[in-house]
Amino acid sequence: MVQPLLTLENVCRYFGGLKAVERVSFSVEAGEIFGIIGPNGAGKTTLFNLLTGLIPLTAGKILFQQQPLHRLKPHQIAALGIARTFQNIRLFPEMSVWENVRLGQHLHAPASFWANLWGAPSVRYAQERLENRAKELLYWVNLYERRHERAGNLPYGEQRRLELARALALQPRLLLLDEPAAGMNPKEKQELCELIRRLKATFELTVILIEHHVPLVMSLCDRLAVLDFGQLIALGDPLTVKNDPKVIEAYLGADV
Numbered sequence: 595m596v597q598p599l600l601t602l603e604n605v606c607r608y609f610g611g612l613k614a615v616e617r618v619s620f621s622v623e624a625g626e627i628f629g630i631i632g633p634n635g636a637g638k639t640t641l642f643n644l645l646t647g648l649i650p651l652t653a654g655k656i657l658f659q660q661q662p663l664h665r666l667k668p669h670q671i672a673a674l675g676i677a678r679t680f681q682n683i684r685l686f687p688e689m690s691v692w693e694n695v696r697l698g699q700h701l702h703a704p705a706s707f708w709a710n711l712w713g714a715p716s717v718r719y720a721q722e723r724l725e726n727r728a729k730e731l732l733y734w735v736n737l738y739e740r741r742h743e744r745a746g747n748l749p750y751g752e753q754r755r756l757e758l759a760r761a762l763a764l765q766p767r768l769l770l771l772d773e774p775a776a777g778m779n780p781k782e783k784q785e786l787c788e789l790i791r792r793l794k795a796t797f798e799l800t801v802i803l804i805e806h807h808v809p810l811v812m813s814l815c816d817r818l819a820v821l822d823f824g825q826l827i828a829l830g831d832p833l834t835v836k837n838d839p840k841v842i843e844a845y846l847g848a849d850v
């Protein structure tokens with residue numbers, strides 16, 4: 595039997611008396627595009643923060659490729675192959691587009707001080723491979739021509755794409771995208787959808803995304819999990835979830 599890539603078992607996170615995430619369980623298969631939706635304050639970002647080790651679990655288990663993630667530090671989780679982007683873009687605005695992507699590769703950089711100092715052929719080869727990969731990623735997100743620009747000077751939609759390239763520089767197996775389409779116009783949203791699909795296929799990724807833009811989620815995701823007040827209220831393919839009475843109620847009759 596094929597094991598899921600990621601499994602959450604009764605995951606809880608409380609902030610004092612507030613149950614931000616309450617006994618959430620689901621699995622994500624390798625190769626899926628999996629959406630997490632829910633009203634404001636439902637616990638979506640908290641769930642991402644738990645998956646990436648930014649905050650500890652109150653209770654429950656998270657397994658990535660059967661390995662427990664709790665107690666691992668964020669950099670150890672990143673090294674296992676989980677990368678993320680943030681709701682509020684977190685680039686290094688003073689650095690160039692190129693430097694931002696190269697920084698994302700730090701986990702794969704050759705580490706030996708002496709080998710680096712003497713410019714050993716293995717180090718040069720590894721550096722060259724990383725540079726080629728950075729170049730390839732910038733082509734993918736259509737920013738190669740702008741590689742020398744200051745990241746902070748890019749328009750918003752391009753900063754989002756740069757963040758995506760930087761996350762991919764980590765060579766993840768699982769990519770977590772927190773509201774990747776926020777602030778984009780309809781054309782940019784459509785392009786982002788296509789980009790995510792192509793990136794997923796090319797780099798054999800599994801993608802989990804949090805998104806408020808329901809048409810995007812409906813067309814892009816294989817399955818959806820719906821959170822409301824920290825609890826999982828629905829799980830399944832987009833059409834089933836859309837017609838679930840609990841989901842309709844959570845959105846107060848909004849056009850889900």
Ligand SMILES: Nc1ncnc2c1ncn2[C@@H]1O[C@H](COP(=O)(O)OP(=O)(O)OP(=O)(O)O)[C@@H](O)[C@H]1O
Nearest residue numbers: 609612614632633634635636637638639640641681
């Ligand atoms: N560090 C924290 N300390 C206290 N409460 C927090 C903290 N982080 C989140 N919360 C609370 O946990 C709940 C879930 O927040 P979270 O940001 O995960 O929701 P969300 O579904 O991502 O919302 P949005 O769609 O608005 O981003 C909210 O009530 C929030 O105020």
